[in-house]
Amino acid sequence: MKKIYLLLLLAISAQLTFAQGIIWETDIETAFKKAKAANKLVFVECYLPTCPVCQSFEPILKSASVGSFYNKNFINFKLNGEKAEQVKFLNAKNIYLPNFPMFLFFDANGNLVHQAESGEAKEESVINVGKTVTDPEKRAVNYKKRYEAGERDLNFLIAYGFYSRVIRDTTTNLTIANAVYDSFPKNELNSPTSWAITKKIVQDLDNGFAQYWFEHISTAGQYEASGGHPDGEKNALGVILQTSLYSPRGQNYSSAKLNTIKGYMNKLGFGQYAEGATWQLESKALIKEGQSEKAFVIVNNFANKLLNNGAALVYLGSFVLDNTTDKTYLSYADKYLAQAKPLLKDNGQLAEYYYQSAKLQQRKGDATLARKELTEAKKYATLSKTDLKKFNELEAQLK
Template sequence: MKRALFFIVFLILSNTISAQVVFEPSLKEAFKKAKEQNKIVFIEYYNSDCPVCKRLGDLLKNDSLVANYYNKNFINYAMNTNGSLAEDDNAFISEANLHFESVPVLLYFDASKKFIHHSGVNVESEHLINEGKKAKNPDFRTSSLKAKYEKGDRTVKTLYAYCDLLLVNKNETLLKKVSQELFESFKKEELPTKKSYIILKQVVTSTENGFFQYWINNLDNLKDFETGYKAGTEKSYLEKIVLKELNDKTIKSWDASKKDKFKDYILKLKITDNPEVYFE
């Protein structure tokens, strides 16, 4: 009877453990195991106060499909950005030249600590497993995008993904170039669509970019793309780009033509009814 009871308890505990992703206690331990087992390291980059992160955490703790896949294929580690990263974690992310403005993010590194893949999060088991499969396939990793671009791949899918990587790497110069190539490859009949808006929102950082120019001249159509608490915020992404460039230290030396152009942006976006304040 005791043995039967023990076996039942053992099964319950085993099922509980297998239903959640097992995380290593430290980054050092994660990469030590990755080398020993020849596995990729998966990092859950999150903030414990973030609502989406909490949903992701629940999924990682309660979804047996995700748990089984990640425990079998990866060594897992969680980085909580709440307050500030631990010293070793912060140094690691800095050395990898990764800069994230939002969380959560899925990160993948090979056993030698080389960055190979990243993704934003759709809190669904299928998404997490698909991103894991991409990380395991050299042809689909984020790190393969530079080579694809340099070989001449100018598909919208590749250019958009490469822009996202350049944004994460804070390579502003190349980002401007690639995001303009993205505009040039984009079907012009799709410019009024949500697909165009998403590109503007996610990877455009310059007023010179074609997506910015399209939407600044079609503000009446820049609506109804966001829902819920973000409803009506569509123009804020244009404002963000304009305000960033208005923060230029050389603004007082801009020529009259450039100043007039930005005054027009300011008035169109209703940032202020007195644009001169930015040039005084």
């Protein structure tokens, strides 16, 4: 009888083991150690506890069929996007997650070899993602090779554009996103598919999808509302604005283009942030375009809003010194630094103030006063344990 009970217990145990879902490791380091020992890839499901889509996948990831496939082929880890300690892993790998959930696959040495969206919350869909990864030729790490070999299927280009965004390869992303636009049927630009592609891969204002949707914001809003994300279009287009403005490309925008961008910000309801986001770029553009007087109207208007912020006024002084080549506008730097000085208490801020003051006196042609100011700058820099490199470089110029 005992033997029968034992056999029954073993049978039940085997059934439960077979029926379980994905087995998750408790920490990422253990996952990679086990992967190396077992010669497997590491599957990382990136999720947010508050994400409804992520929650919809929980029953799928606990299913027997998904568990059987993933436990056989991968070592698995769940990464909570709200836990800073776990997100450190992604930051160390220079990985950006535009949305959740996201499926990431790494080799045992921690190299990302594939990235994919989860697709539909269905067992078959999740298993198909895993099956793709088991074929080395289909992994995202090989997209570049496939593209260079001439592959131009639209779905492939979208996947490549998304992957390049996740790994923060902006140069590739811009190229591929433009290729997607070139391949996309222009009579379908107003479609939900067009909007979905824009949210997924576009990071540049000059991309054709971006230009279209900034002129059709209300339609994008309808698609977002129907998908249960009212005002989601503002966030998506706002990200494109932000990534464009604060990119190397943004440094070369013309004043006309920056005015267009301010118009977009107003359309999105972000008009109150337009001045703060664009004043430097617009001022630089106007100076390059030979319209310095207009540039300093903008700078001075911005300065008038910062009269109680000493550090910001010092920065404005440095902006004048760094972006002009003659003495015509040095009076602005003089004014901003004079306004800043009584507001500064921190040693690091005082070091920067005296450093900019030394540069100002150098520009005015008073090397003696410049050296005196620089001596004060180095004193406060030493007190604040600030790197002295730039202070020493200026000192060498003043000898």
